[in-house]
Structures are given as structure tokens and as C-alpha cells.
Amino acid sequence: MIIKFEYKYKLFLYLYGRIEKKQRGIRNKKNEFNISNQGSRDEIKLVKQNIYEECKLKTGHDFIDETEDGMYGETFYICKHCNYEK
Numbered sequence: 001m002i003i004k005f006e007y008k009y010k011l012f013l014y015l016y017g018r019i020e021k022k023q024r025g026i027r028n029k030k031n032e033f034n035i036s037n038q039g040s041r042d043e044i045k046l047v048k049q050n051i052y053e054e055c056k057l058k059t060g061h062d063f064i065d066e067t068e069d070g071m072y073g074e075t076f077y078i079c080k081h082c083n084y085e086k
């Protein structure tokens with residue numbers, strides 16, 4: 001009886017260890033993804049910044065107003081060439 005219990009307990013620890021290892025793997029993957037995702041977000045930001053600068057220098061921003069739908073929709077001023085928001 002006691003032996004049986006010990007065996008079950010060992011099996012439990014073994015399986016638990018495997019699950020934990022798997023979870024750690026998933027967590028690491030998630031972190032990796034977040035880091036690379038942040039990287040591409042920064043890149044996109046940089047590209048957009050370049051487009052805004054180029055628009056400003058070459059043609060100059062040309063703002064149009066855009067109002068959100070709904071009763072309390074806010075109005076945004078967006079450049080119609082580069083989508084830069086004032």
C-alpha cells in the first residue's frame with residue numbers, strides 16, 4: 001500500500017515536472033515573440049516617422065479633418081498624403 005502510494009507520488013512529480021518544463025518553454029517563446037514584436041513595432045514607427053518627415057519637407061502636410069462616428073465623435077486632423085495626425 002505504502003509502496004503504491006510512493007510510486008504514485010513519484011509519477012505525479014515526474015509528470016508535474018514535465019508540465020512545468022513545457023510551460024517554461026511556452027513562456028520563453030512568448031518572451032521571444034514579444035521582443036521581436038517590439039522590434040518590428042519600433043521599425044514601423046521609424047518608417048512612419050521617415051514618411052512624415054519626407055512629406056513635411058517635400059510637399060508639406062495637407063490636413064483634412066476626420067470626425068469619428070457617433071454622437072461624441074472626436075475630430076482628428078490628418079494629412080491626406082501621409083496620414084500624419086496633428
Ligand SMILES: [Zn+2]
Pocket residue numbers: 052055056060061062079080081082083084
Ligand atoms: Zn503629410
